[in-house]
Amino acid sequence: MRLIFVNRFYWPETPATSQLLTDLAEHLAAQGHEVHVITSHPGPPAIPLTATRHRVQISRVRGTRHQQRGALGKACDFFTFYLGALWRLFRLTRRQSIIIALTDPPLFGIGAAWIAGARGARLIHWIQDIYPELAIELTAHRWLRITRPWRNAAWAAADHCVTLGEEMAAVIAAAGVPHTAISVIPNWAPVGLAPAPAAALAALREEWGLGQAMVVAYSGNFGRVHDLASVIALATTLRDEPEIAFVFIGTGAQHSALEAEARGRGLTRVTFLPAQSRARLGTALGVGDVHLVTLRRGCEHLVFPSKLYGICAVARPLIFIGPQDCEIAGLINQHGIGWSVDPAEPARLVALIRSLATDASLRAAGGTAAARFHARHTFADAASQWDARLRSLGAHPPTTPFTSPPLQP
Numbered sequence: 001m002r003l004i005f006v007n008r009f010y011w012p013e014t015p016a017t018s019q020l021l022t023d024l025a026e027h028l029a030a031q032g033h034e035v036h037v038i039t040s041h042p043g044p045p046a047i048p049l050t051a052t053r054h055r056v057q058i059s060r061v062r063g064t065r066h067q068q069r070g071a072l073g074k075a076c077d078f079f080t081f082y083l084g085a086l087w088r089l090f091r092l093t094r095r096q097s098i099i100i101a102l103t104d105p106p107l108f109g110i111g112a113a114w115i116a117g118a119r120g121a122r123l124i125h126w127i128q129d130i131y132p133e134l135a136i137e138l139t140a141h142r143w144l145r146i147t148r149p150w151r152n153a154a155w156a157a158a159d160h161c162v163t164l165g166e167e168m169a170a171v172i173a174a175a176g177v178p179h180t181a182i183s184v185i186p187n188w189a190p191v192g193l194a195p196a197p198a199a200a201l202a203a204l205r206e207e208w209g210l211g212q213a214m215v216v217a218y219s220g221n222f223g224r225v226h227d228l229a230s231v232i233a234l235a236t237t238l239r240d241e242p243e244i245a246f247v248f249i250g251t252g253a254q255h256s257a258l259e260a261e262a263r264g265r266g267l268t269r270v271t272f273l274p275a276q277s278r279a280r281l282g283t284a285l286g287v288g289d290v291h292l293v294t295l296r297r298g299c300e301h302l303v304f305p306s307k308l309y310g311i312c313a314v315a316r317p318l319i320f321i322g323p324q325d326c327e328i329a330g331l332i333n334q335h336g337i338g339w340s341v342d343p344a345e346p347a348r349l350v351a352l353i354r355s356l357a358t359d360a361s362l363r364a365a366g367g368t369a370a371a372r373f374h375a376r377h378t379f380a381d382a383a384s385q386w387d388a389r390l391r392s393l394g395a396h397p398p399t400t401p402f403t404s405p406p407l408q409p
Contacts, residue, residue: 217288222252317366
């Protein structure tokens with residue numbers, strides 16, 4: 001099959017969708033498929049616009065990179081990549097190609113649906129985040145609802161929609177996509193991620209100045225979908241307890257404000273570190289004795305925090321801070337891989353951290369359950385589901401071409 005993926009990030013960059021796409025694209029290329037990836041150019045001149053790595057043909061689109069300069073800069077990044085990627089996709093697509101459009105930039109699937117219809121290609125939406133609803137929830141810009149009919153029409157025109165959880169699948173079904181055209185294929189831990197040797201963990205703890213403290217870690221994107229105010233409040237309450245340290249690893253929209261808040265409160269037991277390379281990820285995650293996963297209320301059915309899989313891969317327990325009636329909270333409770341706490345219960349959260357700091361067996365039990373969970377949710381499982389879905393798609397003709405809907409909210 002001729003497969004064309006579109007996502008704003010790909011190897012050698014390290015955002016979560018980049019690592020997921022790299023794993024899947026290289027797997028499919030190794031199966032003998034012709035795999036193309038259209039992605040953005042990270043900037044350094046030494047990185048070529050076109051390259052082939054592990055049989056995957058990479059086409060990089062030049063555009064702006066202002067993601068750390070607020071909403072306007074991010075919108076500019078989205079827009080410039082959207083236009084360049086559409087043109088590259090139009091040129092690469094052949095009849096019977098299969099386009100797999102991710103959701104970065106948001107709503108790229110609308111343009112992908114038009115190209116698939118024009119070229120007689122098949123289309124899969126790989127829905128990592130649900131827009132425009134997520135943007136409306138985070139910004140209160142209700143005018144964005146005008147894009148829903150276009151998004152719904154693009155979903156309906158596709159051959160299939162793949163998403164991450166049952167709650168997200170329910171949103172897609174409510175938009176008019178038949179259940180038979182929706183698959184839930186969870187994300188996975190980066191291929192090769194595993195618990196690091198004790199000596200490597202000890203060396204990194206020393207490098208980061210963590211001593212013998214229990215480390216509460218937050219690793220990943222500092223996006224606005226995450227409730228990080230609760231984490232700073234937690235660190236403030238525990239500021240005078242030297243046996244507990246907090247480590248934030250990564251970057252994102254909330255990073256600067258969060259670091260400034262921690263500095264302003266004099267939180268000397270809070271350390272901020274840059275995103276770690278994939279080669280060092282297992283050790284960096286392993287330094288955390290317990291990890292935090294957070295979600296703002298209202299976002300739980302629009303996104304799934306897939307960092308859960310990486311945490312479990314290194315056999316560490318986690319604490320979910322967010323709505324208790326959502327899918328991820330149920331998953332944690334069902335498998336015993338950690339604890340789930342409502343942000344409206346800060347005293348319970350503080351008590352839990354103190355218990356974990358004094359009871360290593362409690363942490364160990366959560367880590368053992370996390371390792372079992374990882375063994376049942378590997379990349380091999382996800383790849384098998386993708387293989388089956390693509391085989392099924394290849395046996396049927398493309399769906400009805402995309403047609404523009406009426407412009408209404």
